[in-house]
Amino acid sequence: MKFFRLHILFLLFIHHNASSTGKPNVIFIAIDDMNDWISLLDEKSPIKTPNIRRLANKGMLFTSAYCPSPACNPSRVSVLTGLRPSTTGVYGNNSDWRKALPDRKTIFQKFKDAGYQVNGAGKIFHHKMNGAFHDELSFHDFFHMRKQKHPKKKLNKAPEYGSIRTDWGVFPNNEEDSIDFQTINYCIDKIKEKKDGNDKPLFLACGIYRPHSPFYAPEKYHSMVGEVGLPLKKSDDLQDLPSGAHELHKRTKWFWDGMSKLESKIPGSYDRFIKSYAACCAFADAQVGRLLDEIERSLPEDETIIVLWSDHGFHLGEKNHIEKFMLWEKTTHVPFIMVVPGVTKPGSECSVPIDLTVLYPTLLEVCSLPIKEKCDNKSITELLMGKNNWESPAVMTYMKANHAVRSERWRYIRYSDGSEELYDHDRDPNEWINVANETNNLAVIEEHRKWLPLNEKKQVPNLTR
Template identity: 40%
Template sequence: MKRILATLALLASGILPAAAADAAPSKPNVLFIAIDDLNHWVGYLGRNKQTITPNIDKLAARGVRFTRSYCAAPVCNPSRAALMSGMRPSTTGVYSNNEDWRTVIPEEKTLITTFRNAGYFTGGAGKIYHGGFDRTSEWEDYPKEKGKEPKPKGSDGVGGIKFAPLDCADSDLSDWGITDYAIEQLGKKHDRPIFIACGLHKPHMPWNVPQKYYDMHPLDKIELPPHLEGDLADVPPAGVKMARPEGDHAAMLKSGRWKEAVQGYLAAISYTDMNIGRLMEAYDKSPIKDNTIIVFWGDHGWHLGEKEHWRKFALWEESTRAPMLWVVPGLTKPDSLCERTVDCMSIYPTLCDLAGIPKPAHVEGKSIKSLLADPKSAWDTPALTTHMYNNHAVRSEGWRYIRYANGDEELYDETKDPLEYKNLAGDSNFADKKAELAKWLPTSNKEPAAGKGEDKQKGKGKKKKAAAE
């Protein structure tokens, strides 16, 4: 019945001509791959030579890989709520992990509902929205994940940074079953176009994966990420407060286990790469391969000691940059590189554009279909990232400008200073550059949902733990 109603709605709107009603399955299918906490440590970006991601790299070579792609928010919940709703955190007020996005984002506005109303079968598994705030009514099929995962023996990390090898099989982790779901859907015969979402958890902490993935990254070969002692000296108080160097970074230095933590993150990435390989093998065997779009995205980046910071929760390059890959049959060309600066708000409108679905009026991002067709085509819209109320970063191809709620500023020349060591915001020679970038800042900032976004992130006990993840 839902399919019939959706088709009738398309006929009434004129989107789907009557003669084409039976051709609905010819609309492109979508394989929507979300990765949790994966920064730019993937082989095809070349930022970290230690990472081992052959399957992600092969996927990147199938279509267009973006070298400058950024999240809407450097936190799981607001990043995913923004991408899936088409509305930025400054519009919805969803800034932290503890805010229930469902209270401010109606079901009819989400990406999934838009495709479902357009006649698509919508199925998903794993982490697409942030855990605890799922709304399964949007989906036609969304199975629950299996129970508890294996626990490590002995030490499980340093403070809140959790990492340890496991004595278990690949299939004992939930990401295996999540991948299995997408594989099963790709192999099924469907009577209409499909939108299949595969949300993998790793490399989200804990970085607990089978021992063999740790063995791929021997501890004696591990190199620390680039870092500069005293890097926060020219960062304003608001930025230092976000970094909290007295927390995770101080504990890691004291422990002497920094390299072990890097090893754990690399191992977790390699585990995810294995599942991507399984998924791509199924894609190649799928009867719908030639009419299936792949979009691969990460919800935000991650620091491992750069700028004396760990985790996300900041507005610098490491925490805001995340992979984005597109494969669109008949449009993208293999092994294409796009150096334009985009953010994840482009995903919703681009998928609509590619599927011939009108972009809903509330969606704030711009379609990047032109960049998929020609990665060198003109593009003048920078990426915008928001962390908590009224703190924003604007990232153009050459610059990053950060303005905090209290007026503190940072400005980095990304061409000369890609590690963001020198804050130029106080140099009057760059006043025009700041003004040029500042025009992209939101003109309005909604108060946090439930009015406690920042307080919740700083809360105690279980609330504090939830926000930290």
């Protein structure tokens, strides 16, 4: 069966790449902290993402894609190595991933080995301690994320609230001073170079930093979003949370609690925060648009694979939470698009729940690269081809022994202390009512428990320096 599938792909690529190296270019776009409250995934959302939609129209949009972990470092390492946090022990944002996995080939190294020119820019690996988690082995050339500039005083007028990173508003004045604008400039140059005669196939990793905090975007994008409104909340939503959820929530509670205090001191602060997140999404979308413009100008459509994903979602106050770092829908549901010429039908959608550990084996398979490494998930090539034969649910992990399992209808969460949550998305899309304790759901829980990772590796040491 596998041979048959690869044979079909091989034929498709032979057909579509007859004029070139036989290897498609790959444009690999990673976005930071973009959740599902965007028009791409929620038609009614006031946060419009027309450029990401433009990309989705070229290939397949996965409407039920989930991150492997709701934190930058474990999610990115997992997506880029094809291994879950429970396999590697890379659970936290400080986990020294390369020291723990010295021999694991990243997705970029696999393309280097296959003769690709592999370039990257912006935030690809977690941006820690001035790029300490960047992986030199992965790229021929890399344009590091520009340093974040800050206004002289916090724009939210709340110096006591969080750090300088906990800020939002109109900044910088000149769009060209934005980190992502410069990241995209580099990517545009690399695409032009490819057009102008670089014979090697191009693998270009483009890491867009917004909508990650600080929630700064130029004026144009704030004007663009207009009235956004506030996210839906249920007043007593936390009453049915189990002990494990409260324990995990402890570290980040200040963000929401502080917002409530700030709102009473400076009315309108929460609204301005939400609008700033929306403006950052509009800005990120515009940067995707600039990249797409250049791809359309310079790269042959039938020889260019494009992938877009976000490393995790973000709560904007739902469940009294402003942050990622939890295992609920808003922290884990992400945009994910694959454009594979000759394989994906333009404008197609797949609603099967998957997590992004599929990306590593899938991208290697659709590019006919060898996969000798053990991966924690399988390739979704058949889903890309329009089949619907996927059986495993999406699995997410945050810190050791806390996992979520998302099937079409349910989200099941089990925390390290054994406590559980269960949400019925058919009836409760906002995850307001925890039904884990209802006896008639025992069979559902049993079914979902089967997918919890069996072997959970000890957390690897943190990077210190």
